[in-house]
Structure formats: C-alpha cells, structure tokens
Amino acid sequence: MNDTIKHLSELLASGQASSVELCQEFLARIARHNPKFNAFISIDPDLTLAEARTADTRRANGNAGVLTGVPVAHKDIFCTEGWLTTCGSRMLSNFVAPYDAHVIEQFKAAGMPCLGKTNMDEFAMGSSNETSFYGPVKNPWDTDRVPGGSSGGSAAAVAARLTPAATGTDTGGSIRQPAALTGITGLKPTYGVVSRYGMIAFASSLDQGGPMARTAEDCALLLNVMAGFDARDSTSLERAKEDYGRDLMKPLTGLKIGLPREFFGEGLTGDTAKAVEAAIARYRSLGAETVEVGLPNSSLSVAAYYVLAPAEASSNLSRFDGVRYGYRTPEYTDLLDMYEKSRAEGFGAEVKRRIMIGTYVLSHGYYDAYYIQAQKLRRLIADDFAAAFRQCDVILGPTAPTTAFRIGEKADDPVQMYLSDIYTIAVNLAGLPGMSLPCGFDAQGLPIGMQLIGNYFDEARMLNVAHQYQLATDWHTKAPAL
C-alpha cells in the first residue's frame, strides 16, 4: 500500500496485479480507516469496480496506457457524471453531476478508476477543511489536528494511503498547504494549463487543478493526464502536449535556487525554518547554487487576495439560487424569500462571509478602492517574481508558516486562518506553478513541507528539482501509523 502509482503501473503492466484487485484493496482500506479521518464524502464500490473491470479489459485487449487501471480519488469539486458532487456544501448535497469535468474526462480516457470523491472546505474556501458541510477531515498524523485545506480530504487520503493519488485544486494554496501539513507532494500548475471546465468555480482567475501524490515522479505522471487545452474553458492555454517527467533525471549541477528573504523572516517557527534550511543545504550538496532574491510586495498578497477571490466568488456563487440545481428552502412566500432563505440555509458561515466581502468590494463607489487597487498589487507581485526569475531558475521556501494546527484552533478567527496561506497566495496571484514536498518533521512528529516555485510553464524543471531531492532523501516515504 506504500506503492507509488509509478510502481502500481508496473505491477499492472507485468500482470502481477489487476485493476480490480488494486481497487478492492484500496476500497477495503477506505472502509476500514476512513471513519477515523473523514477524508471521503462519497464512496461507490460498484462504480469503482465497474471502471476497474473496463480498465482490465482494455489492458487485456492491448489498449492500455501507462496508468490504465491505476485508481485515483477526486476532490469533490470536479463534476463526475453519475457521482454525487457536493463541493463540500449543503447547497450541492443533492447534486449528482450530469456531466464530467475536463479533468475527469482525461482520467477516464487514461483508464483510471475513481476510488471516491474527497472531502474539502466548502466551495474550496478554507485552509483547514473545517468549513465542510460533511464535517472536518482529521490529519492522519494526529487526528486532533487539521489536514490543511481546502483539498484536505485528498491530502489525508493520500497520506493515509487510502488512495495512491488524488486530484486537488489550488486558488490560494489549497493543494500545497494541505500537502505540506500531511507530508505528501502536491503541484499547482501554471494558470491555464489544466482546464477549469466542470471544476466548480470559486475564483476563476486563480483556480487551478493539480495532482497530489506521494512523489514528484507521480505528480509528473498525473499532470501528463490532467493538462491539456480545452476550448470550453476560455482561459485554457493552447500549448503543445508535453511530458512533464522528461527532465526528472537531470542533475542539479549549476541550478540557481532563489531564496526570497521575505519568506525566511519572522513568523516562521523554529522547526519549519530548520527543516527548510536543511533542504537548502542538501540542494547545495547536490550541486545547486543559491541566490537571495526579493519579493517585496509579497507581504501584500493576502490582502489583495481577500479582495480578488471573494469578489470573483460572489459573482460565481450567485448561480446558486435554488432554481436550476442544488438546495431550495422548503418554505417560502415569494421569489426573493426563496432566494434569500435558500442561500442562507445552503451556504455555511465562511462562504457567506466571502460572498459578502465580494459583494461589498464590487458595490457602487468601492470598486476602484478595492478591486482595481488589488489588481494593481497583483501586477506588482507578478513583477517581483519576474525580476527574481532573472536571477534564478526556481524559488524555494517554506510552504506554510506552521505545521498542522489543532482542530478548532483558528476556526473562529478568519484572519488567523487566512495567514496560513501567507507563502502560497502570491504564486496564484502571479499565475505561476508551485509545489510542496515533504522535507522533515517537527518536534511533535508532524510533517513539514517546502515549497518550490517555478517560472511560467516550467513545471518539468520544478519536478526535476523535486525528484532529485526525493532521490537523495526519504521524507516522502514516511507514512503515519494508522
């Protein structure tokens, strides 16, 4: 069960295992351990095994691809035909998706069975997975602690080896921060590389889907499946297909790693700072050089983000009105009453707060002071990265300021919760690719993640840098005792 998808694909290719056998084994693990972690919202063994049988037939007929038959779990934000797709919300608690997201189509085309739909913060708004209508996810390393969010179910499921890999989405850190807090590897691609079609929208100019797995090598294999142009997403980029694993084995000699001085200051706790420093030393021993870079405007990224993301969310979530799909309040007197009650009852507190912030900053008289000012800061933040990448090939720093915090610790203090994403948000604002990989443990045995940030479309190099580290270290092989 500690197998990578790379290894599982080899077992399938050599006939040592069938997809049905793999899926049965993971489904049994989910049935046994998921009640402790609440990592899944929906499990449907009949659907999973039907897909596994199709994959086995395909392999028997000689039509298998590299990953045909390898199971994967999907964040419950991706519309999956025939599966309940809730986005972690009461609003969509009755929504069986009538179509597949582009990402799901790609996994189906690759012949990868769906093991289930993973828990998440409601509408991907959260950094702890506590805002889910389906209850919080528990961190497999310590079930009193959060797994991070919003892709907390995917992260916990991969960490606990309930699935070999999972999909996530990242608007302000929602793949990288939970990957760090659960000791797995997760990647957010360059904005526009993975289609947003059928991925329930939070903040459209920032949302991006990506893989979560044990290793960088697995993330490369998964990104090969997920990436691709799709005309149904107007921001999908028309680019030639590439093999994201092509540079994995390149030596790091001469690689220039940028270390942003703003990421190593106050606020970084002792153990995280030490683990990241040790990773830097390891990179030097692998032949990389380090150079200090500046991201002076990154300190404003959280402020700008909490204007832009809620503004876009308030617009995107206006579609949930109890008319075409989703929750409708049982009793109402007129149309306005139906709208207001359906939305009040269907959305949770954090989602409503963000809709209200967005509504306010977009309202008459405030647009320039908030939305336009935030978009200008976004430009300054992106310009900082452009200047940094003139001095280095890849940027390295911590993924999150702390390791996993206790369930309830920040639940009633939105501002403290938002600061969990202080190192990840700037990457979304700039539209750059970023990833998190494990680089140690703190004194309490909780995983620590480091973040790599690449230049636009430099995923293959970023994965090379991560893979070389994982060849030299074994943090990514550590799994929690269940």
Place this chain on the structure above:
Amino acid sequence: MSLSIDDVKRIARLARIRVSEAEALDYQDKLNGIFGLIEAMQAVDTAGVTPMAHGQEVFQRLREDRAFEPDRREAFQAVAPQVEAGLYLVPKVIE
C-alpha cells in the same frame, strides 16, 4: 474603514442572503476583522500601475457562431428542485 450594522444588512440584501439580527452582529465583527487585513493595501502607491486580471496576456478566443453542445435538457433538469413540462418552476412574480 468600519462597517456599521446597517452596512452589513445592506450587503446581505445585495447578496441575497437572509441574516438574523444575531448573525448580522457576528458578520459585522468578522467582516471588520477581515477588512482590517485588507486595508493594508491602501498604503501602497499604485499610481501608473496597470491592473492585472490574469497571469498570462491572453485574448478571448473567437469561434464559429453555431451550437456545439448537444441538447441534454432532461439530464440537466433532473437535478433541478422543481420542473414542469421542461420549465423551471419558481414562485409567481407577475400578477
């Protein structure tokens, strides 16, 4: 900047979210905390900076003006709260 309780109620009305008096007080407290964080933005001089909407300089693609999507009305209406004869039902709005 600080939101009054009336501001909160006005925003909730614009957002079509029903709030009780007690909820309005809680929103006022939390939203003001969040705006405290956001206000840090105002200290930066951004005169002459072009607002940025996307990481890439992309342009809206154009396509031929014809229907590409198949008609799947039944499947899409199957998930609606209330439909009749292919129509979505809502409370009467015109007397």
